[in-house]
Amino acid sequence: MELRFTAVCMDVDIASRIASYACAAHPAPILIRGDHFEELETGGSFVGVSREAEFFASSCLMEPGDRMVLASDGAIDPMNAKGEELGSEGLVGLLNSPSDGTSLTKALELLVRDRTGGRIPDDLTVVTITALRESRRKSVRPQT
Numbered sequence: 784m785e786l787r788f789t790a791v792c793m794d795v796d797i798a799s800r801i802a803s804y805a806c807a808a809h810p811a812p813i814l815i816r817g818d819h820f821e822e823l824e825t826g827g828s829f830v831g832v833s834r835e836a837e838f839f840a841s842s843c844l845m846e847p848g849d850r851m852v853l854a855s856d857g858a859i860d861p862m863n864a865k866g867e868e869l870g871s872e873g874l875v876g877l878l879n880s881p882s883d884g885t886s887l888t889k890a891l892e893l894l895v896r897d898r899t900g901g902r903i904p905d906d907l908t909v910v911t912i913t914a915l916r917e918s919r920r921k922s923v924r925p926q927t
Contacts, residue, residue: 785831786831787829787830787831787832788807788829788830788831789806789807789808789809789810789829789830789855789856790806790807790809790830791804791805791806791807791809791810791812791853792804792805793812793851793853793912795845795851795912799844800844800845800846800847800849800914801842801843801844801845802842802843802844802845802851802912803840803841803842804823804825804840804841804842805825805827805838805839805840805841806825806826806827806838807827807828807829807830807836807838808827808828808829808830809825809855809856810854810855810856810859810871811823811824811825811871812825812851812852812853813851813852813853813854813871813874813875814843814845814849814850814851814852815849815850815851815852815875815878815879816846816848816849817848818879820871820872820875822871823841823843824841825841826838826839827839845912845914846914847914847915847916848913848914848916849913849914850878850911850912850913850914851911851912851913851914852874852875852878852909852910852911853908853909853910853911853912854874854908854909854910855905855906855907855908855909856905856906857895857903857904857905857906857907857908858874858891858895858907858908858909859871859873859874860905861894861895861898861899861904861905862898862899863898869894869895869898874891874909877890877891877894878911887909887911888909891907891909892907895907
């Protein structure tokens with residue numbers, strides 16, 4: 784049996800707000816800054832294709848108020864009746880839309896079901912990370 788899958792690994796240093804990440808054929812992390820968004824640079828093949836596969840790490844600085852979005856292809860690929868993918872732009876639009884009290888999870892599920900005729904054909908995962916205005920981390924000094 785052939786086993787291969789996509790993956791993304793991210794580490795965010797909360798003190799410096801530096802996000803370090805690597806992707807393996809996974810949708811690119813999306814950095815939302817104000818009214819703009821950027822799909823971050825990625826590289827790497829599927830996990831499980833080759834023992835010699837290399838996965839390259841990248842990093843970016845998250846400014847206060849920035850949001851980082853990690854999403855599975857099931858949250859980006861759903862097509863509407865015209866064959867148009869939701870894409871990163873559609874996902875960011877959903878994340879930035881005013882809430883009517885519906886949770887983001889439920890709103891995304893309803894959007895995907897609407898685009899795919901009532902079913903969810905793939906996994907549906909979205910993680911968002913928001914850089915705070917100031918660090919809440921307090922330094923701890925050893926007692927003497």
